[in-house]
Amino acid sequence: MAQRNCLSSVNSTFPNAGNETIVDNKTTTTMGALILSLVFLLGFPGNLFIIWSILARARKHSVTTLLILNLAIADGSLMALTPFFIVYLVMKKWVFGKVMCKILFYLCLANMYASIQLIMLMSVYRLVAVLWPQRISVITGRRTVMRVLAVVWVLVMVASIPALIFREARCKGPISVCDSFHDKDSDVVLQYTLELVLGFLIPYGVIVVSYICILRRIRRTKFNRRIRSEKLILAIVLTFCLFWLPYHVINMVQVTWALYPHGPVKDKLGDIWYKSRAVTSSIAFISSCANPVLYFFAGKSYIRREGLAFMARLFEGAGIDSGxxxxxxxxxxxxxxxxxxxxxxxxxxxxxxxxxxxxxxxxxxxxx
Incomplete structure (x- = not known):
């Protein structure tokens, strides 16, 4: 029924219906579907196990543990959305309606923002704990931590509103697609520049500065305590950067495409981001299933002694406030x-x- 409606309104609804869509390329959609399938099989149960470990098995909820819990909630929520996108890539058309198009991509963007902001908070907390340990008690109160987390989630939900504005399910050629549609090039620049700045440049700037200061203090004072937990959080930071960087590079390509005057270069840039969007978006999802794998390898020494509670013991050991x-x-x-x-x-x-x-x-x- 949806396909018949698209066929009847090809010329009226979307004037340039002959253009390629982001799901037209068979190679990229197949790769994207395979990546998302593996991500879902690993990431969804993995993040549920982290949430259960903290809520049911952790004896103490340190600041680091609460941040990891919220990170697992954000990642687990993102993993729960992957079946919709797998169907989208396999069928090469959007079959879930206009409302779900906006809601699903809004939740994706919100969880992306939440993940990087929580990782940034981990880095800032480590910085305060290492440089000003005498002041750490001021920010380790449960009420203070819960307020900070609430503010982060509210800001994340507000920052994700452009997904509700620009993301639409429309007819493009004979099929329905869920894509970002913009009336003006300035809309493209606004949407993807906002994602780049809020989702990558600002948080990673804070993270890099924090870890430079931490490493300088460690080197100066030969501060070897809690190096294991420092390495764990540094691995989380690097993993997130590795898998989200291609997505933000394509965002920059699309912004450049929108700003570039008409010509062969603009056509080439448009061809790059159209063909790469499905794969880079799927790769970005890997970061949400990578954290459980990192936790497993970091806490494998606890498995024989603690059993299913090994991850809870790992998080308790990583809590800097206990140290x-x-x-x-x-x-x-x-x-x-x-x-x-x-x-x-x-x-x-x-x-x-x-x-x-x-x-x-x-x-x-x-x-x-």
């Missing part, structure tokens, strides 16, 4: 030991003073 409390406790213990040692020295000196005073008193007694 900070231990360091403060150790420093307090060392100060107590110094006090005890000082009191012992005083006690040792007291008999000598008594002996000296008695020895000094004896001649007086004898003098009497």
């Amino acid at each position: 900070t409390r231990k360091s403060r406790q150790n420093s307090q213990n060392s100060r107590d030991k110094d006090k005890d040692a000082g009191s012992v020295m005083l006690k040792d000196k007291e008999p000598d003073s008594v002996t000296n005073s008695s020895s000094n008193a004896k001649p007086v007694k004898n003098g009497k």
